[in-house]
Amino acid sequence: MGFQTDSIHAGQKPDPTTGAIMTPIFQTSTYVQESIGVHKGYEYSRTQNPTRQALEANIAALENGKYGVSFASGLAAISALIQMLESGDHVICSDNVYGGTYRVFETVFKKFNVAFSFVDTSDPEKVRTALTPRTKMLFIETPTNPMLILSDLAALAEIARAHGCLSVVDNTFMSPYFQRPLELGIDLVVHSSTKYLNGHSDVVGGIILTRDDELASRLYYIQNAVGAVPGPQDCFLILRATKTLALRMREHEKNALAIARYLEGHPRVEKVYYPGLPAHPQHALAKRQMSGFGGIVSMDLGSLEKARRFAENVRIFALAESLGGVESLVDHPAIMTHASVPREERLRMGLTDGLIRLSVGVEDEEDLIRDVGQALEAM
Amino acid sequence: MNDILEIPVFADSQSWEAWFRECSGTDQAQSYHAFKHITWPVGPDLDIYFYLVDHFNEHTVKEALSAIIPCAPCILFCGNHLYSREARPLNNMYRFYLSHFRTPVVWLTPEEFLEEKEIHADGQTEEPDYVPLTELSGRALKKAIPQALELIKQKIQKD
Ligand SMILES: Cc1ncc(COP(=O)(O)O)c(C=O)c1O
Numbered sequence: 001m002g003f004q005t006d007s008i009h010a011g012q013k014p015d016p017t018t019g020a021i022m023t024p025i026f027q028t029s030t031y032v033q034e035s036i037g038v039h040k041g042y043e044y045s046r047t048q049n050p051t052r053q054a055l056e057a058n059i060a061a062l063e064n065g066k067y068g069v070s071f072a073s074g075l076a077a078i079s080a081l082i083q084m085l086e087s088g089d090h091v092i093c094s095d096n097v098y099g100g101t102y103r104v105f106e107t108v109f110k111k112f113n114v115a116f117s118f119v120d121t122s123d124p125e126k127v128r129t130a131l132t133p134r135t136k137m138l139f140i141e142t143p144t145n146p147m148l149i150l151s152d153l154a155a156l157a158e159i160a161r162a163h164g165c166l167s168v169v170d171n172t173f174m175s176p177y178f179q180r181p182l183e184l185g186i187d188l189v190v191h192s193s194t195k196y197l198n199g200h201s202d203v204v205g206g207i208i209l210t211r212d213d214e215l216a217s218r219l220y221y222i223q224n225a226v227g228a229v230p231g232p233q234d235c236f237l238i239l240r241a242t243k244t245l246a247l248r249m250r251e252h253e254k255n256a257l258a259i260a261r262y263l264e265g266h267p268r269v270e271k272v273y274y275p276g277l278p279a280h281p282q283h284a285l286a287k288r289q290m291s292g293f294g295g296i297v298s299m300d301l302g303s304l305e306k307a308r309r310f311a312e313n314v315r316i317f318a319l320a321e322s323l324g325g326v327e328s329l330v331d332h333p334a335i336m337t338h339a340s341v342p343r344e345e346r347l348r349m350g351l352t353d354g355l356i357r358l359s360v361g362v363e364d365e366e367d368l369i370r371d372v373g374q375a376l377e378a379m
Numbered sequence: 380m381n382d383i384l385e386i387p388v389f390a391d392s393q394s395w396e397a398w399f400r401e402c403s404g405t406d407q408a409q410s411y412h413a414f415k416h417i418t419w420p421v422g423p424d425l426d427i428y429f430y431l432v433d434h435f436n437e438h439t440v441k442e443a444l445s446a447i448i449p450c451a452p453c454i455l456f457c458g459n460h461l462y463s464r465e466a467r468p469l470n471n472m473y474r475f476y477l478s479h480f481r482t483p484v485v486w487l488t489p490e491e492f493l494e495e496k497e498i499h500a501d502g503q504t505e506e507p508d509y510v511p512l513t514e515l516s517g518r519a520l521k522k523a524i525p526q527a528l529e530l531i532k533q534k535i536q537k538d
Contacts, residue, residue, distance in 0.1 A: 088383060090446055115446035129412040129442045133428060134385070 004246045011057025023054040025236045047224045051232040055239045062176040063189050065209035067216035069223050074192025075100050076228035077206030083222050087113040089136040094121040096144035099340050121151040141170040146298045146333045146357040148273045150282040157185030177249040178292040195324030198238045199248050205230050251362040252295030258365050260297045268376045273298040295360045304353035306379050313375040323359035331357040385428045385447050390457035391469040399429050401517020413443030435472045448480045453531045457487045462507045485527040
């Protein structure tokens, strides 16, 4: 089936009791049993819930995987991945990952004697250098936030396989519409479904996808044993949103590309970061491993003062953390989302005080460009 | 499952690899990008993994060992000479190490060379913690490494 057909139908059958075409919200914690141990496959909602299962099957199909295991947030999903490991294991992680990922690794899981190396995964040689006999997982985020640096997934999947360690990709930024890491040999994909999958800024959620039977059964075990499951209402909302994922992603990208091109030619913008621009240093890799370039554009305005004036003067773009919703957002990473990264480290990756990240929404392209233009003039 | 101690090793010549293999009772050393890995099955419940660092490149050391060093019980510096201010690669590496990491270091040096303690103009010596080796051999290492671990244990208890 095609992506759009899957997004509307995969995992969803009309409700057998009423024929309702939309999967109902099974807002129940438990299920009545006919006799002791005789039931319809559902015992307790931490373990099984039909709305949740419909969502998991749906996104598994979109990622071209076999299994989906959903969680109450992206970070709960990421935590479940680390809970698959043993004390003493070592994880190599992209050095420019989402700050919350860095925080849970360094401040929570390190206490349980899991070691983390933060490495520039855009260079496969550096990943090889960081491998040790105890390396059990390679955790990659591509493109990174907010510098939009890419890692070569096919090359990294190969390195991980040769070493016998699991490869994981946080695919939140691209969504399965533009990037499907499982097809490139990656073992596990994780999402903050809070972002593009849900896309309407009204749910926090996470999900892991895989093709591997054994990994899936370990993850279902953790999902139930640890218990960070999403509620049925949230599952319903995400399931409703994936029906329009392709439509939204195409619009996000069209607008983002138009804005990136506009910014590239603007005298007040010092630098634009967008993988869809031929000037992006990894444009060739972007074309090879993604089928589009996504909705996030970053730009350097030269100073904190200019960035502040820009953020204060936009009218359609809202100043807020998060990304991936239908509405356009502007973020100042150095102060808002990446303040925990030491300044020296930030500057090394180009994350200056003048950097602005735009999560380009699906409003009218002309309105967004006019808004960005007037805010640049007012700087 | 066995307990595993990971011990990074900086040595001043290739010859040490043979002595570490002899000490571990293995002729196998698995090559990684930045080091060679030799397993010493110390007892039924404990393995020691030695990581013999290949390149004294500061960048590589940081990339390859930054997650290992903080968890290691100690780091071994193996040299024919104990640390001095002389510009030898092992001494330079030791200075780099001290400025970047805090895991304790033990030097393993043949006892016949231990007389060469350097006394500076200010009357200070810069003697690191060390265990003398009776000879350059796997047998001597086998004796010295538990002593090195004990030395660190006592030091930590004292602190
Ligand atoms: C790339 C990425 N991964 C993971 C997360 C964490 O997800 P959540 O906020 O749903 O826990 C985020 C959130 O911003 C993110 O941007």
